[in-house]
Amino acid sequence: MSVKLTDVAKLANVSPTTVSRVINNYGYISEKTRKKVFSAMNELNYQPNSLARSLQGKKTRLIGAIVPSLTNPFFAELVSRIEELLNRKDYKLILCNAVQDSSHKERDYLNMLKANQVDGIISGTHNLDITEYQETGLPIVSFDRNLGPDVPVVSSDNYQGGWVATNSLINSGCKKVAFFGNIKGSNNPTDLRLKGYHDAIIEHGLQEILVPMNFYESANLKKMAFQKLLSKHEIDGAFFTDDFSANLFWQYSRFNHFKDCERIKVIGYDGTSIMRQLNPDLSTIAQPIEEIANLLVDLLIKRINHEELSDSNYVLPITLVKGNSI
Structure with missing residues (x-):
């Protein structure tokens, strides 16, 4: 029954x-x-009646995407591109906007996608344990997160991005370059941005200046961190792992007239179209958003169709976009 x-x-x-x-x-x-x-x-092994056709071997043509936050311009632009590509292939996207450091919300979304019998999942969040994704039994591809040897992960060259950003600041005359970003290792591709910074600093015989910062922190918390840093250190270079925080620092330091703030060179990360419009002067490490979206969709469709993949780790090149901030 x-x-x-x-x-x-x-x-x-x-x-x-x-x-x-x-x-x-x-x-x-x-x-x-x-x-x-x-x-x-x-x-009870319950399956929603409205999707019973999927139990007969038919696809729902629904894809789930779980991202950290659409307040991040990078993910907003990436998801927009993914939705457009899926629509061309006659798939509909169920977008799950999971808050960073909120495992219960990500778990709820994962359960909801499973209950609605999506054909596959694109994941870009870092909250849940790997096994919870594996237990869904669904085709999954990941962006910037290692979910296991059987789940393909797509990322831009985070190490090269960190190294190029830091080296560009040093080559422009900076001797005291601060890193603003996640300094806690999580065994994910984005950790390599810090590794790139570290290696460039060591190569030039300089000292590291690490400032813990997360995109999802409030602007007020970031400004407090800026004030604390600028009152203690006379930095002349700042590498941020996202453009939003870099732009906030650029505006905050100049508006508050910190000593010699005009000489501090700044470079961000992501290179989204909206941030380039807001502050074309900001130098950045641009991720190939369109290529990332194309690859994520292509790999997921292949997994849905049970096609064999040539690799499990796909790394795309970054680009240095120079503005007047360096």
């Missing part, structure tokens, strides 16, 4: 409407209730 939505509701001790809202990620549902519903679904 087939399992019905009402069976799930009864086992979870909630209303059928609540089960429907959990499946479709609609409205506010407490974390406790979500866990009860998903636990009941797993126990």
Whole structure:
């Protein structure tokens, strides 16, 4: 006998409407209730009736994308390109905007995508354990995160980006170059930006200046970090691992008239079109967003179609875009 939505509701001790809202990620549902519903679904092996056709070997032509935050211009531009490419291939995108450092939200999205029988997932978040993705049994490709040997990962050349950014500042005369970004190792490709910075600093016999900073921190927290740094160190170069923070520093240091702020050379990272329009003077390491999107979609479609891939790690070249900030 087939399992019905009402069976799930009864086992979870909630209303059928609540089960429907959990499946479709609609409205506010407490974390406790979500866990009860998903636990009941797993126990009963429940599949939504509206997608029963997928159980007959048919595709839903739905793709899930889990990204850290669309407030980041890089991910906003990347997702826009991915959606456009998928649409051309007659796929629809379910976008999941997971907050950085929020494993429960990412888990909810992963469960929701699984319940809705998506054909595959593109992941760009770093919150959940690798096994939770592996247990979905779905075709997955990853951006800038290692999810295991069987999951292809696409990234730009993060090491080269870190090295080129730092070397460019040094070649422009900087002797005290600060690094603003994640300084905690996570065994993911983006860690290599710090490695590139480190190696360039060592090659020139200089001292590291590391400033912990995350894109998702508030502007006020970043400004406090800027003030603390500029009051203690006379830096002459600043490498940021995202353009938004680099632009904030560029504006903050000049607006507040810090000593010799005009001589501090700045370079950011990502090279999105919106940031280039906002501050064309800002130098940046541009990631090939269009090529990244193309490759992510191409690899996922191949995985969905059970085609063999030539590799599991795909690294695309970066480009230095010089502005008046260096």
